[in-house]
Amino acid sequence: MNRRRGITSGFVLTEALVALAIAAMTVALLTSATWGLRVASERRDAAEVTAAVDWLAARRALADWSSGVTATGKQGTERYFVGTATTARMFVEPSGSGQVVPFVGELRVEARGENRFVLMAARHIGLRDARVTVEVPQETEVLRTNAPIRLLYLLPRQEGGVGMTWRYETGSGDEGLPAAVAVEVGDVRMLTARIFANRSASCLSRLGPGGLENELCELR
Amino acid sequence: MKRAGRKTRGFSLIEALVALAIAAIVINGFYSALSTGSLLDRRSAQQAEKVLLATTVLDRVGVDIPLRIGTVENGRQRELDWELVISDIPTDDMQLGAVYPNELMFVSVSVSDPLNISTPVVLRAIRYAQSPI
Numbered sequence: 001m002n003r004r005r006g007i008t009s010g011f012v013l014t015e016a017l018v019a020l021a022i023a024a025m026t027v028a029l030l031t032s033a034t035w036g037l038r039v040a041s042e043r044r045d046a047a048e049v050t051a052a053v054d055w056l057a058a059r060r061a062l063a064d065w066s067s068g069v070t071a072t073g074k075q076g077t078e079r080y081f082v083g084t085a086t087t088a089r090m091f092v093e094p095s096g097s098g099q100v101v102p103f104v105g106e107l108r109v110e111a112r113g114e115n116r117f118v119l120m121a122a123r124h125i126g127l128r129d130a131r132v133t134v135e136v137p138q139e140t141e142v143l144r145t146n147a148p149i150r151l152l153y154l155l156p157r158q159e160g161g162v163g164m165t166w167r168y169e170t171g172s173g174d175e176g177l178p179a180a181v182a183v184e185v186g187d188v189r190m191l192t193a194r195i196f197a198n199r200s201a202s203c204l205s206r207l208g209p210g211g212l213e214n215e216l217c218e219l220r
Numbered sequence: 221m222k223r224a225g226r227k228t229r230g231f232s233l234i235e236a237l238v239a240l241a242i243a244a245i246v247i248n249g250f251y252s253a254l255s256t257g258s259l260l261d262r263r264s265a266q267q268a269e270k271v272l273l274a275t276t277v278l279d280r281v282g283v284d285i286p287l288r289i290g291t292v293e294n295g296r297q298r299e300l301d302w303e304l305v306i307s308d309i310p311t312d313d314m315q316l317g318a319v320y321p322n323e324l325m326f327v328s329v330s331v332s333d334p335l336n337i338s339t340p341v342v343l344r345a346i347r348y349a350q351s352p353i
Contacts, residue, residue, distance in 0.1 A: 014233050021240050028247060039258065052268035059275060154283060180283050188297065192279040 048116075050143045058142045058183075059191050061121065065105045066181055066193035068092040072200050074218045078173030082130045085109075085150045085168040088181060089130035093201075104130050106137065107183075109149045119143040119183065147186035153178035156220070176220035263338075270331040270341035273300050277329045278343055281306070287347060289325055302331045309346065323349050 050058070069090045071080035080091040086109040093102045104124040111117055122139035124132075143149065152166045155178050164179055177198075183191040203217035211217040231239075276297075281287055281304070291306040309324045325347050332340035 014231060014236055017233070017240070018231075018236055021236075021243075025243070025247075032251070051265065052272040053265075055272050056268065056275065059272075059279070063279075189280075190276060192276065192283055194279075194283060 049145050054143065055190065058119070059193070061142065062107075062181065062183065062191055062193040065090065065092050066195045068094050069177060069195050070197055070201060071177055071219050072202055073216050074174075074176040074220065075216075076173065077176050077219070078170070079129050079131060081170060081177055082173070083151060083153050083170040083178070083181070085152075088151050088153075089133070090181075091128060091130055101125055102128060104128070104133070106133065106139075107142075107151060109151065111148075115146045117145050117147065117149045119145075119149050143183075145185050150184045152182040152184055152189070154180040154182070176218065179220060266333065266336070266338070267341065269298065270300060270333070271343070273297055273302055274329045274331045274341050274343040277302050277304055277331075278327065278345060281327050281345075281347065287325060287327075287349065289322060299333070299335070300331050301334050302329060304329050325349055 069081060070093045071077050071091065082089050088107045090105050091102065092105045094100055104127040106120075106122040106124065108120045108122065109117060110120060119142045120139055121142045122133075122137035124134045124137045127134065150168060152168060153170050154164050155167050155170065155175050157163055157165045166182065170178060177195055180192055180194045182189050182193070198219050199212065200217045200219055203214070204211040207214055207217065277285075285291065285293060285304065287306065289306055289308045292304065294301065294303040296302070305328045307326045307328070308322055309326045327345045327347050328342060329344075330340050330342045332338075
């Protein structure tokens with residue numbers, strides 16, 4: 001009798017609590033799974049464009065290259081620096097105590113599908129002329145954006161203008177080395193790296209202190 | 221008989237409640253660890269954004285922005301506010317030795333998020349006065 005009464009009396013409190021607990025845990029699991037998927041999706045979207053930390057690394061690399069840019073004089077700079085909106089090649093003579101092998105550094109913008117742009121950096125080790133490249137350079141992907149990337153160069157104004165202006169290409173090279181290189185994404189300038197060298201080191205070593213006043217030693 | 225009877229009795233309410241409490245504590249710990257990690261990740265990304273903007277502005281000094289004492293510029297970029305101040309350095313106070321007046325300049329860039337009241341990022345640099353390029 002007792003047992004039969006127990007069966008027909010429906011849920012007891014313990015059973016109800018356990019059922020509630022299982023329901024709560026199921027809801028919690030579903031919620032956390034949804035949240036996890038959303039976070040993962042956001043991360044994936046974010047990973048397709050370069051994060052700020054990677055931009056900082058790119059800035060450091062660009063500044064490092066531009067500080068090592070050199071040429072033998074103002075005339076014929078195109079052998080040492082050529083630049084367009086999508087490609088820049090520069091002869092770099094590293095001055096650090098580590099690797100001291102000169103190379104031609106190349107920055108190249110590639111469009112990869114719709115709204116996908118990549119800035120590649122390549123090193124052509126052993127080359128001393130920015131107009132040529134090797135077939136298999138050391139290259140790495142530096143930046144990834146969803147807006148067009150363009151390279152800019154700070155050069156003297158053309159046709160007798162005073163001062164400097166930003167241009168998307170270096171031109172004939174008669175103006176010498178640019179004073180700075182910049183990377184623009186969309187219409188926002190993200191990175192600016194100065195080229196500090198304004199006298200040819202090889203020219204100065206050949207001519208001595210007099211080279212400081214010699215126009216042949218000027219790089220811009 | 222007693223032993224057999226105990227087996228069929230199942231969980232008591234106290235046991236179920238204790239199990240529930242333990243499960244709740246474990247799940248709570250798991251959630252708080254996840255949310256804290258996510259929050260820290262977001263904060264470090266925001267901080268890196270500010271540092272990037274500050275260095276971008278700092279790099280423009282002497283190129284687009286004249287390196288001149290008294291220059292104060294500000295702007296807004298990528299939803300962040302920045303302010304640049306170029307001032308002279310009290311060389312006597314800083315014990316820099318033989319330095320000409322106005323030879324060194326103090327460049328300070330502050331970046332803050334107007335939507336989020338957090339500590340602004342301030343980058344400072346000492347620059348030599350030089351002829352504008």
